[in-house]
Amino acid sequence: MKQFFKSLYLSTRFFTAFFSIAVLFIISYFFPGLFFVAQMLFYLLMGLLIIDIILLYRNKTGIKAKRALPDRLSNGDNNTVRIELQNTFSFRCFLNIIDELPVQFQQREFSRSISQASGTTKEIQYQVRPLERGEYHFGSLNIFVSSALQLVIRRQQFSKETMVPTYPSFLQLKKYEFLAFTNRLKSYGFKKIRRIGHTLEFEQIKEYIPGDDVRTINWKATAKRNQIMVNQFQDEKSQPVYSIIDTGRVMKMPFNQLSLLDYAINATLVISGIALKKQDKAGMFTFSRKVENLIPADRKQSQMQRIIETLYNIQTDFAESDFERLYVDIKRNLKQRGLLLLYTNFETLDGLYRQLPYLQAIAKNQLLVVIFFENTELTEVLEKPALSTRQIFEKTIAEKFVYEKKRIVNELRKRGIYSILTKPESLTVDTINTYLEIKARGLL
Incomplete structure (x- = not known):
């Protein structure tokens, strides 16, 4: 139960609807006829909230995700990080992906938002460019999942802290x-x-390619092979x-x-x-x-x-x-x-x-x-x-x-x-x- 509440978030859409209904309740104090409408809207919102929770938590697996990091990062270059996602829900999900990047990158709000159809697998990529050598610690990969109702958000965490060394380029x-x-x-x-x-050491006779020194053309081999051949020196x-x-x-x-x-x-x-x-x-x-x-x-x-x-x-x-x-x-x-x-x-x-x-x-x-x-x-x-x-x-x-x-x-x-x-x-x-x-x- 504790884990359930730690992973459950109410969305901005829910709070917007809730406060709108609350304002309607306040207005109904002056216009009593609106009280019944506000009451019905409140029950509807609570019902949709329960349905949304059931949709997101009925499937224990939910979203499967994996962050694929290179064995080492190349300093001063763009390095590709891949995130593999699989939707096991029976409906299209809306995902907000937040990856906890190493402190060296100074990106505290890195996120990607996508939608994913039921039963499909997706891969997203992003690039990181380290600017100093050393150890880079990636934190958790956080996936925030919501249904089409978008009243409740379920958080799932993957790929716990991982260290990747950054080597010269x-x-x-x-x-x-x-x-x-x-x-x-x-x-x-x-x-x-x-x-x-x-140097005086002869290595081989080979076919001429653009850029070879024309002074090294072997005329006998050229006549024999009917194509330009050159001497290659070691x-x-x-x-x-x-x-x-x-x-x-x-x-x-x-x-x-x-x-x-x-x-x-x-x-x-x-x-x-x-x-x-x-x-x-x-x-x-x-x-x-x-x-x-x-x-x-x-x-x-x-x-x-x-x-x-x-x-x-x-x-x-x-x-x-x-x-x-x-x-x-x-x-x-x-x-x-x-x-x-x-x-x-x-x-x-x-x-x-x-x-x-x-x-x-x-x-x-x-x-x-x-x-x-x-x-x-x-x-x-x-x-x-x-x-x-x-x-x-x-x-x-x-x-x-x-x-x-x-x-x-x-x-x-x-x-x-x-x-x-x-x-x-x-x-x-x-x-x-x-x-x-x-x-x-x-x-x-």
């Missing part, structure tokens, strides 16, 4: 891995790379590719609700997967006051899982990053020359000059690529027309900071250090482009 990993091995790269912003040369393999993530305070800056650190983590996951697919050795580590989370470059089948689990727990420590310590640890631990993708951020030339001696020292023995970020908010300021004195000052200051970023790129280039200045949302694409270009040109 593995959806991006799948997407870019596919694009990196097809000829659809250009449509997603990947630039076409002209090969300067080949890229050099098993080269170390390290992603180095700065976890200092400069990486806590947010853009489009994600921190620079999370953009770097998502890009690290993708580039590690592509490097392994290209049969290179992928590794990673983080640094701030010291080097941490070191995963030596390897090609083992378990390497991606190790990288994913490590990236899941990375957080900023709000300290100033020690590039001298970074140089010492790289010198000590990385004996083989490899590609180092350093994700960090420099806002001013002075900030670069303090670290430049250590970057130059790293670049002597390794192929170093320094990756830092455009301030897209400043770009938006520059694109708006200045209509007041204050806006003119703001635009002037924004131009100064944007120009500083370009000077940083030039300073690194003058010292023979590769660099990528990228928008946060373009980080993954630009990093893949750079990796593929380095591989194509045989710079490692």
Whole structure:
């Protein structure tokens, strides 16, 4: 009985009818002839109320519902949540679905309203976009059922509290891995790379496809097969590719609700997967006051899982990053020359000059690529027309900071250090482009 009253709600329609009848009773004090009408309407309302309760509670099963969650959420991406509904009532029901989302989404009034015919099964979907890694706790799935009378609402609860971990963007990993091995790269912003040369190791003769170097056409095979055939040369393999993530305070800056650190983590996951697919050795580590989370470059089948689990727990420590310590640890631990993708951020030339001696020292023995970020908010300021004195000052200051970023790129280039200045949302694409270009040109 206690459970019955906990699940029973009276609808707005019932209270509207009840108060209307109450007003009619009050009016009947002055017009006695209306008293009988009000009395009949009250009995009718109570009768319909009892009928509605019987309709909704006679069937103990009522609505069957199940929330289907992915095993893990992908950070920064839209993840689909499915709710499966089955109506076992003998009549059409009206459902109000309220799902208790994790507190991280800050959606306290999430609901969907639908109607469902008797004996049918429905599925509704919605998407959630997590903006930080960690544990996300979904609460109960609440289904509020009403009949065509809509005087009474029966609440049913399903899918008690469920925890789903949010990992770095593995959806991006799948997407870019596919694009990196097809000829659809250009449509997603990947630039076409002209090969300067080949390694000496011949791999196979294959049919020509658009994008192949015409200089590799094998004329004898072409004449024999009566279709264009090209020689395919094998890229050099098993080269170390390290992603180095700065976890200092400069990486806590947010853009489009994600921190620079999370953009770097998502890009690290993708580039590690592509490097392994290209049969290179992928590794990673983080640094701030010291080097941490070191995963030596390897090609083992378990390497991606190790990288994913490590990236899941990375957080900023709000300290100033020690590039001298970074140089010492790289010198000590990385004996083989490899590609180092350093994700960090420099806002001013002075900030670069303090670290430049250590970057130059790293670049002597390794192929170093320094990756830092455009301030897209400043770009938006520059694109708006200045209509007041204050806006003119703001635009002037924004131009100064944007120009500083370009000077940083030039300073690194003058010292023979590769660099990528990228928008946060373009980080993954630009990093893949750079990796593929380095591989194509045989710079490692």
